[in-house]
Amino acid sequence: MSRTTYRLILLLLGLVFIAVVVGAVLFAPSGSDDGYPPSLARVDPVNGSLMFGTPRILVDLEGGYRAHLTIDDVAVPDDQVIWTEATGLHVFAPGPGKVVETWAPGFHVVLAEWDRANGLPDPGMYSWSFRVQ
Numbered sequence: 001m002s003r004t005t006y007r008l009i010l011l012l013l014g015l016v017f018i019a020v021v022v023g024a025v026l027f028a029p030s031g032s033d034d035g036y037p038p039s040l041a042r043v044d045p046v047n048g049s050l051m052f053g054t055p056r057i058l059v060d061l062e063g064g065y066r067a068h069l070t071i072d073d074v075a076v077p078d079d080q081v082i083w084t085e086a087t088g089l090h091v092f093a094p095g096p097g098k099v100v101e102t103w104a105p106g107f108h109v110v111l112a113e114w115d116r117a118n119g120l121p122d123p124g125m126y127s128w129s130f131r132v133q
Helices: 003-027
Strands: 040-044 057-061 065-071 082-084 089-092 106-116 124-132
Touching: 040 106, 040 124, 057 065, 057 106, 065 089
Parallel strands: none
Antiparallel strands: 040 057, 057 089, 065 106, 082 089, 106 124
16 A cells, blocks of 8 residues: 555544544533432532531522522421522531521431522422431
């Protein structure tokens, strides 16, 4: 085979490689589908995680949403949840005199139900669980 044939084969292989890389970047899933409802940005601890110590519950909604939390079928009073209306961030930390003073080892289920604080209603809910070691 001549040098021209080798060059042509290498050029074609290079073009095929570039086409595969570009196709993978354009058409492969991005991995960003976290399964959260549209107004929910994230929760912490994440579903199915294993936690050590005293984790806090974090629900990050769009701004202007108000969430009500239920932990292990016990409603958390609103005055025990730190809520920032502008950011939609809700934080519950266990402590003395709260619904959850300390986490017992084992699985815990959290239910967050929310709606807009003002304006037209847009309710939603999300449930997840985590394990404390």
